[in-house]
Amino acid sequence: MGEVTGQIVEVVLKALAGGVFVLAFAALAEMLTPKRLAGVFCAAPSVALASLIVTAGIAGVPDVLASARGMQIGAVGFTLYCLIAVPLLRRWGAWRGALAALAVWGVVVAIGHALAPQGLLGVRTTTVPGSPPGPAALDLAPPPARPS
Numbered sequence: 001m002g003e004v005t006g007q008i009v010e011v012v013l014k015a016l017a018g019g020v021f022v023l024a025f026a027a028l029a030e031m032l033t034p035k036r037l038a039g040v041f042c043a044a045p046s047v048a049l050a051s052l053i054v055t056a057g058i059a060g061v062p063d064v065l066a067s068a069r070g071m072q073i074g075a076v077g078f079t080l081y082c083l084i085a086v087p088l089l090r091r092w093g094a095w096r097g098a099l100a101a102l103a104v105w106g107v108v109v110a111i112g113h114a115l116a117p118q119g120l121l122g123v124r125t126t127t128v129p130g131s132p133p134g135p136a137a138l139d140l141a142p143p144p145a146r147p148s
Helices: 003-030 035-042 044-058 061-092 094-115
Strands: 124-126 137-139
Touching: 003 044, 044 061, 061 094
Parallel strands: none
Antiparallel strands: 124 137
16 A cells, blocks of 8 residues: 555544544533533544544554654643633734734643653653664663663
């Protein structure tokens, strides 16, 4: 299978899996009150979970770890976006307030990626010595101790 065809298959599988999880989380959300929380359970968790499952099946654990790290950092940035957006919208209006909150999100995400190169779980992905170039192998060993 060609690289482009593989990418198309991956996107289609993620869309199908995401749809299934959206339906499952929507059913869960129907049982919750208040209904304004329903969107929280329908969108992000279901699509993220589906994406991670398909990525695990196609690309393996190292890509799942990288995706999960990006999701964690993005979630922190989005949380700060939500907290700061309302006051900024009230103060500067819709366009300027939303753009300023988006800039805060971008800064937080950039700092998060710069400060967490090994991932928030502390798991490093490295290439196995002597292996052909390709997907990285997991290195779960602790870092070597520094001599005193």
